[in-house]
Amino acid sequence: MTKRSIDELLAQSAPPTRVSEPGVQSALRRVTMESRERAQAFRPARSRLLWLAAPAVALPMVIVPLTGSTDDRPVPDFTIPVSYTTDTGRELSCSIDLYNGEMNNVVTSTAAVDYLRAQNWSGIGQRIYDKALVYESAGDPNAWVSAEIDLTAGQLPDGVLKQGDGGLGSSSDCSGELH
Numbered sequence: 001m002t003k004r005s006i007d008e009l010l011a012q013s014a015p016p017t018r019v020s021e022p023g024v025q026s027a028l029r030r031v032t033m034e035s036r037e038r039a040q041a042f043r044p045a046r047s048r049l050l051w052l053a054a055p056a057v058a059l060p061m062v063i064v065p066l067t068g069s070t071d072d073r074p075v076p077d078f079t080i081p082v083s084y085t086t087d088t089g090r091e092l093s094c095s096i097d098l099y100n101g102e103m104n105n106v107v108t109s110t111a112a113v114d115y116l117r118a119q120n121w122s123g124i125g126q127r128i129y130d131k132a133l134v135y136e137s138a139g140d141p142n143a144w145v146s147a148e149i150d151l152t153a154g155q156l157p158d159g160v161l162k163q164g165d166g167g168l169g170s171s172s173d174c175s176g177e178l179h
Contacts, residue, residue, distance in 0.1 A: 099169035144176025
């Protein structure tokens with residue numbers, strides 16, 4: 001049996017269609033045209049949505065590899081415990097984590113963290129809080145962060161951080177609540 005004879009047998013065995021009945025062809029054409037019109041109406045909006053969504057999808061794919069490789073150590077080199085009491089009497093505790101500088105995932109400078117580790121950090125939370133209040137009254141929108149930097153990394157003597165040595169990294173879980 002050849003392919004042609006199989007096709008002929010299948011065609012003959014198919015149930016009769018109603019396509020040839022009056023009005024069916026025009027109804028099919030009308031439904032087809034309506035569905036095409038609807039599809040074309042949504043096509044420009046869909047393409048605009050794609051252009052808007054593409055950066056949102058692509059951005060993490062670019063940023064994660066770039067930031068993920070700069071400091072993949074989950075454990076800080078030194079942690080400064082921070083506790084303070086707000087002017088409303090609320091007692092808060094948090095911490096500031098310090099990381100030795102790195103270049104290409106290799107620790108290049110420990111001098112800054114070693115210097116900061118050797119300092120007496122008792123009462124640092126209240127000192128940061130008091131300085132943040134001063135910054136807040138001066139209109140600084142990031143008063144806590146400014147005070148935190150001034151009283152930690154800002155205390156480094158000249159020459160401890162050298163250009164090209166990887167610097168100093170830090171992160172904080174302090175909310176910066178002032179009132």
